[in-house]
Amino acid sequence: MGVELTLSSLRDLSEGAAVLGTGGGGDPYVGRLLVEQQLRAGRTIRVIDVDELPDDALVLPCALMGAPTVFWEKLPGPEGITTAMRTLEAHLGRKAAATMPIECGGFNSMIPLLLGAETDLPVVDADGMGRAFPELQMETFAVMGVSGSPMSIASDHGDAGIINAVDNKRMERLARAMTVQMGGSAYICDYPMDAATVRRTAVPRTLTLARRIGETLRMARDQHHNPFEALTAMLADTIYSHGLVLFRGKVIDIDRRTVDGFARGKVRLAAMEDPDDTMEISFQNEHLVARRNGELAAIVPDLICTLNSETGSPVTTEALSFGQRLTVYAISTPAIMRTPEALDCFGPPGFGLSELYIPVEELASGRA
Amino acid sequence: MGVELTLSSLRDLSEGAAVLGTGGGGDPYVGRLLVEQQLRAGRTIRVIDVDELPDDALVLPCALMGAPTVFWEKLPGPEGITTAMRTLEAHLGRKAAATMPIECGGFNSMIPLLLGAETDLPVVDADGMGRAFPELQMETFAVMGVSGSPMSIASDHGDAGIINAVDNKRMERLARAMTVQMGGSAYICDYPMDAATVRRTAVPRTLTLARRIGETLRMARDQHHNPFEALTAMLADTIYSHGLVLFRGKVIDIDRRTVDGFARGKVRLAAMEDPDDTMEISFQNEHLVARRNGELAAIVPDLICTLNSETGSPVTTEALSFGQRLTVYAISTPAIMRTPEALDCFGPPGFGLSELYIPVEELASGRA
Numbered sequence: 001m002g003v004e005l006t007l008s009s010l011r012d013l014s015e016g017a018a019v020l021g022t023g024g025g026g027d028p029y030v031g032r033l034l035v036e037q038q039l040r041a042g043r044t045i046r047v048i049d050v051d052e053l054p055d056d057a058l059v060l061p062c063a064l065m066g067a068p069t070v071f072w073e074k075l076p077g078p079e080g081i082t083t084a085m086r087t088l089e090a091h092l093g094r095k096a097a098a099t100m101p102i103e104c105g106g107f108n109s110m111i112p113l114l115l116g117a118e119t120d121l122p123v124v125d126a127d128g129m130g131r132a133f134p135e136l137q138m139e140t141f142a143v144m145g146v147s148g149s150p151m152s153i154a155s156d157h158g159d160a161g162i163i164n165a166v167d168n169k170r171m172e173r174l175a176r177a178m179t180v181q182m183g184g185s186a187y188i189c190d191y192p193m194d195a196a197t198v199r200r201t202a203v204p205r206t207l208t209l210a211r212r213i214g215e216t217l218r219m220a221r222d223q224h225h226n227p228f229e230a231l232t233a234m235l236a237d238t239i240y241s242h243g244l245v246l247f248r249g250k251v252i253d254i255d256r257r258t259v260d261g262f263a264r265g266k267v268r269l270a271a272m273e274d275p276d277d278t279m280e281i282s283f284q285n286e287h288l289v290a291r292r293n294g295e296l297a298a299i300v301p302d303l304i305c306t307l308n309s310e311t312g313s314p315v316t317t318e319a320l321s322f323g324q325r326l327t328v329y330a331i332s333t334p335a336i337m338r339t340p341e342a343l344d345c346f347g348p349p350g351f352g353l354s355e356l357y358i359p360v361e362e363l364a365s366g367r368a
Numbered sequence: 369m370g371v372e373l374t375l376s377s378l379r380d381l382s383e384g385a386a387v388l389g390t391g392g393g394g395d396p397y398v399g400r401l402l403v404e405q406q407l408r409a410g411r412t413i414r415v416i417d418v419d420e421l422p423d424d425a426l427v428l429p430c431a432l433m434g435a436p437t438v439f440w441e442k443l444p445g446p447e448g449i450t451t452a453m454r455t456l457e458a459h460l461g462r463k464a465a466a467t468m469p470i471e472c473g474g475f476n477s478m479i480p481l482l483l484g485a486e487t488d489l490p491v492v493d494a495d496g497m498g499r500a501f502p503e504l505q506m507e508t509f510a511v512m513g514v515s516g517s518p519m520s521i522a523s524d525h526g527d528a529g530i531i532n533a534v535d536n537k538r539m540e541r542l543a544r545a546m547t548v549q550m551g552g553s554a555y556i557c558d559y560p561m562d563a564a565t566v567r568r569t570a571v572p573r574t575l576t577l578a579r580r581i582g583e584t585l586r587m588a589r590d591q592h593h594n595p596f597e598a599l600t601a602m603l604a605d606t607i608y609s610h611g612l613v614l615f616r617g618k619v620i621d622i623d624r625r626t627v628d629g630f631a632r633g634k635v636r637l638a639a640m641e642d643p644d645d646t647m648e649i650s651f652q653n654e655h656l657v658a659r660r661n662g663e664l665a666a667i668v669p670d671l672i673c674t675l676n677s678e679t680g681s682p683v684t685t686e687a688l689s690f691g692q693r694l695t696v697y698a699i700s701t702p703a704i705m706r707t708p709e710a711l712d713c714f715g716p717p718g719f720g721l722s723e724l725y726i727p728v729e730e731l732a733s734g735r736a
Contacts, residue, residue, distance in 0.1 A: 087532070091459070091530070157534050157538070158534040159531070159532065159533045161531045161542065162529055163529045164528045166526045170525070173549045174529065174546055174550070176549075177545035177548060178546065180545060181544075181545040
C-alpha cells in the first residue's frame with residue numbers, strides 16, 4: 001500500500017516543504033536528518049493516497065507545536081510524537097489507521113514521517129494548511145467544520161495531556177499555553193477524523209507537491225536551468241496553478257522581533273538595477289503581505305516565498321540577512337483555500353489585516 | 369452513611385475554613401452561598417470519615433484553581449466542577465465513590481461540597497494541605513509519593529482537559545498555564561487515589577476542624593467570651609494542638625502586588641500601647657512568615673492567621689486595610705505536616721525562604 005519514501009525523495013520533499021513554508025514553518029533540515037536516521041536504520045515510511053483507506057479508517061494528524069527557533073536547540077525525537085499519538089488513541093479508545101501532516105510547509109512536513117517510521121503507520125499524502133500557518137485553527141479541516149478536539153499534547157519529558165476545547169481557537173490558546181510550559185515546543189495530534197472526512201476537507205497530495213517542488217529545483221540546478229521558470233512550468237499542472245516571480249533584489253532592511261511566541265517583522269528588498277524600486281514583506285512566522293513600492297503584490301493565503309536568486313533554495317525569516325540576493329516568488333493557493341470561510345479563517349482577517357484578499361494571479365495581470 | 373451537612377454547620381465550616389486559609393485561600397463566602405443554594409433546593413451533602421469507605425473505593429479530590437480575586441468576578445457554578453470530575457472518571461474508566469477537598473482552607477473547602485450536592489457523592493472529611501497553600505504540589509499526598517496525575521481541568525465555557533505530568537511540580541505549571549487561558553480560574557480534580565491511600569496520606573478530619581473553629585468563634589461571640597481563648601482551648605484536643613496569640617495591633621502599612629498570578633506582599637502592624645513594637649507578616653496568597661521586631665515569631669507551614677481583634681473573624685490579605693485592629697493568631701500544624709519531606713515541599717524551602725523551620729510553640733516558649 002502506498003509509495004515507500006526513499007532518501008532522495010525525502011530530500012526533495014524537505015526542500016519543497018521549506019518553499020511551502022513561505023519563510024516560516026521552521027526549516028525542515030533538522031527534521032529531515034531525524035527521518036534519514038530512521039531510513040538508514042532500516043525503517044520504512046509509506047506515503048499513501050487517502051483513497052487507499054476505507055471511509056471509516058481513523059486518521060490522526062500530527063505536528064510539532066511551538067517556536068521554530070526552539071526546534072534547533074531542542075532536537076525533537078520520535079518518542080514525543082509517539083506518546084502524543086498513543087495518548088489520543090487511548091482517549092478515543094481506537095487505534096489509528098494512518099497519520100498525516102496538519103501542515104505540509106516547513107518542519108511539520110517531517111513529523112508525520114517520523115511517526116510513520118516509528119509506528120509503521122502509513123502517512124496520508126494531504127494536509128490541512130496546504131502551506132504553513134502559525135495557529136492550530138488555521139486549517140481547512142476547521143473551515144469545513146471538523147473539530148480539532150480532542151487533541152493530545154506531549155513533551156520531551158514524558159508529560160502528556162488531552163485538550164477538549166469548545167472551539168478550535170480556544171484549543172489553540174490552551175495548547176499554546178501548555179507548549180510554553182513544556183519548554184517552547186510540544187508534540188500534538190489533533191483533528192482526529194475518519195478517512196471520508198480527510199477526503200472531504202484536506203488539501204490533497206501536498207506531500208507529493210512538496211517532493212515535486214524539491215525535485216524541480218534540484219534538477220534545474222543540476223541542468224543549469226532557471227529554477228523559477230522550471231517551478232512555474234511544474235506548478236501549472238497542479239491545483240496550485242500559478243507560480244510567479246514578484247521581485248528580484250537584495251535585502252536592505254530587516255526588522256524582526258519575537259512577540260507572543262511569534263517571529264514578527266518586515267523585510268525590505270531593493271531591485272539591483274533601481275534602488276528606488278523596493279518590495280516590503282510583512283511576516284508573522286510566515287510571510288503575510290508583499291507590497292511593491294506601496295502597492296499590493298500578494299497577500300495571504302497565497303504563498304509568498306523568499307528564494308535564493310541563484311539556486312531557488314528557500315530562505316526562512318530566521319535566515320534573512322542584509323545584502324542577500326533574493327527572488328520573491330508567489331504561488332497561488334488552490335480553490336479549497338480561497339472560499340469565503342477559508343479566507344475568513346486564514347486570509348487577511350485571520351491575521352488582523354485590513355486589506356481585501358485579491359488572488360495573486362489577478363494582481364499580476366492587473367499590473368501587466 | 370456520614371453526617372448530613374446543615375445550613376448552620378455550613379456557616380461554621382465556612383468561617384473556620386477562612387481561618388485555616390491563613391490570609392489566603394480565597395474568602396469562602398461566595399462558595400458558601402452557592403452551597404447554601406444547593407441545600408435550599410433540597411439537595412443533601414454527606415460528609416463522611418474515610419474509614420467508612422472500603423480500601424479500594426476511588427476518591428477524586430477537587431478544587432477551584434486560580435487567583436481568588438477572579439472567583440468574585442466570575443461566580444463558579446456546579447457544572448464546571450462536575451465536568452472536571454466526569455472527565456477524570458472517563459479517563460480512568462472508573463466511577464468515583466467519593467470526593468474530598470485537596471485544600472480545606474479558604475474557598476476550596478466549598479468546592480467538594482458543591483460537587484457532592486450536584487452528584488450525590490459523599491465528601492471525605494480530610495484534605496491534603498490541612499490549611500491553604502498556593503500550589504498543587506504542596507500536598508501531603510505528594511509528600512508521601514502520590515502522583516497528582518492524571519488530573520482533569522475544566523473551564524466555565526465547557527473546555528476540558530487531562531494532564532499527565534511526570535511530576536507534581538510540572539503538573540502545577542501545566543495546569544496553571546491552562547488556568548490562565550481559561551480566564552484565571554478553572555475546576556480541577558487531581559490526586560485520584562483509593563481510600564486506603566487517603567487514610568495513609570491525608571490530613572484527617574479537617575472539615576470537622578474547620579466546622580469546630582467556626583462554631584467556637586460563633587459561640588464566643590454569642591456568649592461574649594474571648595474568642596482567642598476559646599479557640600486555644602478547643603484546639604488543645606485536636607492534632608493542631610497549639611493555638612497562640614502572637615500579637616495584637618493595628619495595620620500601619622500594606623504592600624500588596626499581584627505577581628505571576630499570586631498576591632504577594634507584606635503587612636505591618638504596630639501594638640496599640642507601644643508603636644515601636646511591630647509585627648511584619650510576608651505573604652504569597654497565604655501568610656508565610658511573621659516577625660516581631662525583626663525576630664521570627666512563626667513560619668510556614670504553621671498557620672499565621674490575621675483575625676479581627678473584637679470578633680475573631682478571619683481577615684484575608686485582600687481585605688487588609690490601614691488602621692484595622694487585628695490579632696495575629698498562630699496554629700501549630702499536625703505532625704504529618706512537619707516531617708523533613710513535608711517541610712521541604714511546603715515549609716520554608718518550598719517558598720524560597722532561607723529561614724529554618726522552628727515550630728511555633730517552640731518559638732513561643734523560647735520567648736516566654
